Amino acid sequence: MFTNLKILLVLSVSPDEAQWLFDKIPELKVVRKRKLQNPSALPAVEVPHPGQSYNPTFKDHQALMSAAVQVQENRAKKQRKIDRVVEECGKAIATDKEELKELAELVFVKKEEDAKEEIEDDVDTKAALAIRPRMRTRQQRKNEREEKEKLRISKEKKMVSQRENEVFRIKTIKKKVEQEEKLQKAKLVQKAKKRTEHQKFGQHTLCKHKYKKLDPEIAFSDELSGTLRTGVKNGQSLLLDRFNSLQKRNILEPRIKAR
Numbered sequence: 001m002f003t004n005l006k007i008l009l010v011l012s013v014s015p016d017e018a019q020w021l022f023d024k025i026p027e028l029k030v031v032r033k034r035k036l037q038n039p040s041a042l043p044a045v046e047v048p049h050p051g052q053s054y055n056p057t058f059k060d061h062q063a064l065m066s067a068a069v070q071v072q073e074n075r076a077k078k079q080r081k082i083d084r085v086v087e088e089c090g091k092a093i094a095t096d097k098e099e100l101k102e103l104a105e106l107v108f109v110k111k112e113e114d115a116k117e118e119i120e121d122d123v124d125t126k127a128a129l130a131i132r133p134r135m136r137t138r139q140q141r142k143n144e145r146e147e148k149e150k151l152r153i154s155k156e157k158k159m160v161s162q163r164e165n166e167v168f169r170i171k172t173i174k175k176k177v178e179q180e181e182k183l184q185k186a187k188l189v190q191k192a193k194k195r196t197e198h199q200k201f202g203q204h205t206l207c208k209h210k211y212k213k214l215d216p217e218i219a220f221s222d223e224l225s226g227t228l229r230t231g232v233k234n235g236q237s238l239l240l241d242r243f244n245s246l247q248k249r250n251i252l253e254p255r256i257k258a259r
Contacts, residue, residue, distance in 0.1 A: 039250040041200040046245070052217060055226045068218050206253035214244055 050056055051064025166173075203211040246252040 039204070040248075042249050044245065044249070049216060052219075055224070061221070061224075064216065064218055068216060071215065203248065203254075204250045206250065209254040209256055211247055211254040213248075 049064050049067075050060035051062075053060070056064070243252075247254050
């Protein structure tokens with residue numbers, strides 16, 4: 001656009017006027033396109049487990065079966081833990097109700113006992129007021145002052161000795177502080193490493209739903225045919241696999257079936 005305008009100006013005006021106009025017309029800036037950054041370092045197509053082949057070796061097939069069994073055992077363990085917690089909560093609620101009932105009975109009995117004790121305390125107080133306290137002598141008061149002064153001096157000496165010990169323990173304290181700083185730095189480095197790995201290979205929070213990893217597709221020994229033509233199961237779906245890969249690589253937000 002600006003190039004065509006400059007050509008028209010050169011043809012219609014003198015060279016001096018054209019140069020003056022060229023200085024006034026701004027140059028067209030080239031806007032570079034931003035490169036899209038991949039939200040995950042995971043490969044677009046992951047290599048499946050060797051045991052998922054249509055003709056796997058015995059070792060690879062058994063390894064895949066062991067991994068599938070481990071997944072199911074972990075799920076069963078979590079479910080048993082949830083059931084145990086729910087059962088304990090139910091027992092705790094029932095126990096709390098019984099304890100509240102017992103506490104209510106104890107409060108009623110306690111009130112009666114407190115009323116009796118108040119009456120007895122009033123009688124004791126009146127009797128104590130009737131007896132006049134015995135006056136201390138001058139020597140007794142002097143002895144008390146001396147005891148207080150001795151306690152104060154002993155506390156001051158103890159504090160001084162503690163400070164002196166802390167001065168001599170400076171090297172030990174310094175080593176301890178250095179060790180704690182090293183541990184803290186190591187923890188921060190480990191935390192930063194985990195954060196970086198999660199940023200690269202983890203699943204980000206894109207919506208309220210969490211990504212759920214699909215179970216590995218397995219075939220039992222009697223279902224293996226050994227040929228590619230009949231070795232693919234009917235339940236396998238390439239579209240579902242690609243859809244799951246997009247969710248795993250943070251390109252699509254995790255989704256669930258509408259109810």
